Every structure is written in C-alpha cells, then in structure tokens.
Amino acid sequence: MKLIIINGPNLNLLGKREPEVYGNKTFEDFFADLQFKFKAVQLEYFQSNIEGELIGKIQETGFSYDGIILNAAAYTHTSVGLGDAVKAVSTPVVEVHISNTHKREEYRHVSYISPGAKGVILGFGLQSYELAIKSFLAD
Numbered sequence: 001m002k003l004i005i006i007n008g009p010n011l012n013l014l015g016k017r018e019p020e021v022y023g024n025k026t027f028e029d030f031f032a033d034l035q036f037k038f039k040a041v042q043l044e045y046f047q048s049n050i051e052g053e054l055i056g057k058i059q060e061t062g063f064s065y066d067g068i069i070l071n072a073a074a075y076t077h078t079s080v081g082l083g084d085a086v087k088a089v090s091t092p093v094v095e096v097h098i099s100n101t102h103k104r105e106e107y108r109h110v111s112y113i114s115p116g117a118k119g120v121i122l123g124f125g126l127q128s129y130e131l132a133i134k135s136f137l138a139d
C-alpha cells in the first residue's frame, strides 16, 4: 500500500507553532514514528506553504497512489483550487486536521476539501494522521 501525507502551510512549524493547539512534536519526528509503526505501508510525506505546489503534488500522486492524507491547513478554508484537485483525482483523499476546527473560529468551520474527500478526521491531535492510515488499511 502506497500512501502520501500532504501537509499545507505552516505545518512545517509543528513543535514550535502554537503548541497549546498543535502540540510539541515536530512532524519529522512524528513521521519517523509512523514509518516505524506502519512498516508494511510505503509512506511518503510532502509539505508546502505554496498552494500551487500542493495542487501539483495531488495531481502527481492522485492517479497512482492508494491514498492521499491531506491536511491543507489554512487553505482548507479558502482554496477552491485545492478542492477541485481533490475532486479531479481518482486516488481517495482523507482530509485530516490536528485540531477540532469546529470548536474554533467560524471561518475554520468551512472546508473546500470535504466535498471531494472520502472522509474527514479531525481533532485527535497528530493521532488524526494515524487514524487516517488505519482507515486505508481497514478497506
């Protein structure tokens, strides 16, 4: 099984960014844990702060990988282009968020990703990513 985690803007700062919301761990450390835990899964990771690069990665992987785990971060709430990319590809996309966006500001309650996503996992901290991997393995 080949899966990719695609992270959007500011998620490169995990560990130092608003630790009360996003925790103390860097994504690199967490990703190493995931690779160790899911040895049978070919797991890749891509992060960008640039909308077009995120769209490019969805297009590049979205016809050959078994799954995309997408945390589009702030672009979740603004990007028609990312939402269209998710709908355009044949690989199923699971949308994840570290925080429970529905408990936060109203502008975070809208997602342009959800209408094209296979499912949404949010509010479980970094464990949201792990649950997304498990959802693909359970299929």
Ligand code: DQA
Pocket (backbone or CB within 6 Å): 009, 010, 011, 071, 072, 073, 074, 075, 076, 096, 097, 098, 099, 100, 101, 108
């Ligand atoms: C986030 C939630 C978004 O609202 C925010 O802009 C992020 C991270 C999350 O994982 O909780 O950058 O996607």
